[in-house]
Amino acid sequence: MVKFTKEMKEALRVPGKGGSLIYLCTSSRDGKPNIAAMRFVATHMDDKILIADMFLLKTKANIKENPNVAVTICHPLDEGRWWVFRGKAVDMEYGFPRDFDWYGANATDILNEWGNWNKAEPPDEVPPDIVFPKAVQRGVVVVHVEEVYSIKPGHTGEKIL
Amino acid sequence: MQVHLTGRMKAWIEAMGCHLCVATPEGVPSVVLGRYAEVRGDDEVAFALAADEVGVIAPVIAENPRVAFGVSRQGGIRAAYQFKGAGEILRSGDLFDAVAAQAKEEKGIDAAAVLHVRLTELYCTKPGYEAGQRLDGMTPDELNTWERQRWKDVPRKRD
DSSP: OOOOOHHHHHHSSOGGGTOOEEEEEEEOTTSOEEEEEESOEEEETTTEEEEEESSOSHHHHHHHHOOEEEEEEEEOOTTSOOEEEEEEEEEEETTSOTTOEETTEEHHHHHHHHTTHHHHSOOTTSOTTTSOSSOOOOEEEEEEEEEEEEOSTTOTTOBOO | OOOOOOHHHHHHHHHHOEEEEEEOTTOOEEEEEEOEEEEEETTEEEEEEOHHHHHHHHHHHHHOOEEEEEEOTTHHHHSOEEEEEEEEEESSSHHHHHHHHHHHHHHOOOOSEEEEEEEEEEEEOOSSTTTTOBOTTSOHHHHHHHHHTTOOOOOOOOO
16 A cells, blocks of 8 residues: 655645646557646645646546556656656546545545646746646546656666555 | 657757656556657657666567657656657667667666657647647648747757
């Protein structure tokens, strides 16, 4: 059973609060991989990663047919954040049954706290030529992390948690 | 469709390296770093991989050659692209020798293998209405124009 370290929890926050830009890696059910950078990230409980569903397309389609995902730090990499979090994801969209549960994470709790993420943690650090003009959130991706492995050079693939 | 990497894309890939994503035929994804990247043409990129890195992805690629990658570090936001193609693990030959030697010289990497990716798909990942837009249908001129209207910054190569 995974329990995030303090360093992991500090890293898995929005970049403007000292966190990280992350890559969310998904796959179609027949093994076509997809990798997309995400800015809105947080932890929940000791083993869940939350990611805003704002502009997800292929990522969303993949998660709907195959919950297996990997999350890793894209930037910054030079602060010891050499982790890959592997687990199972669901996209808790508006309209989910209020009592929907994903490995202990409740849809009502998640959407109440993280359902208007752009207002709670606006992307002030995102450059003007990249930032989106209007954020429309459709839900929150909840990743239940089952294992963590390293991508530190010389230690790639070693199980951490 | 045919992929034509722009000069700016090539610069970002080579300056920052990439996060490489593969998946088993059953759809379980894995990711490793491609710390040294060398663009070998408009639609080919080679990554030097150390023994631990290739140890993670070689068994997967042996069963399923599909690879997706994005630029590492600031490139995750500044180089808002996703590249997809078919990967091959090389452990010998001219391409392996050339890429491994350069990776050793530039980054001190002892390459156990080279991942050679032939690109077949290119996507914009800029947040907003252009997220997910396919770019591999554009001609090189169209793509250069499209990109210059959005970004011009080119990073310096990292040590």
